[in-house]
Amino acid sequence: MDFASPSAQFAYDLSNNVFFKKDDRNQINALGIQQLNTLGNTSLLDIYLSTGNVIEPHIHQNASELVYCISGAAIVSIVNPFTKKLLNYAINPGQVTNVPQGWWHYEVATVDNTHLLAIFDANTPEFIPASDMLRLTPASLLAYTYCLDEATVKQALAPITNTVVIGPPTGCVKPQAQVSPAQAAQQPNAAHAQHQPSYGQTYRDSRYSQPYPGLY
Structure with missing residues (x-):
């Protein structure tokens, strides 16, 4: 990049590039080299x-990701491909979680008005979400590969017609007996306040075999 060029860009308003918008409270704005041409390997x-x-389960196969909490609170969950374990990190303002390149991960807001900044070491990070893999892989192949009932797989995945990005999708209706993601995220709050781990440790609510049932 010629930094003396009249076309060199040094400032940008992220509100001009909405990556995804679910509603007024759930939105992602993006900054990459297409928006700011003086960026190096960052976005x-x-x-x-x-x-x-x-933020639905996904990978960035060409970039590592640093998730920084500006306000609110979230759980950042990472699958370690070497230990085969799911790691769950509670982050509050001023705290970060690092997601290595290509690792399966997702984020869940645990309070309203959560604001996160995801920083990548690539000027255009690739986004490969679970919703695309599930809706584009034939149900017959999934059923055959994992020894599942094909009709059940088709029925379960039929509502996934687009890339989700931020779930649950708008208008989601679930069976009454099933715990919604919002309810599941709220259930462990009391225990979370009592058993908050030292920063950097994974958080698990002792009442459940997994933290935040229904989300993992």
């Missing part, structure tokens, strides 16, 4: 979430 997502909303 970011400006993420706004309300309670129980989820």
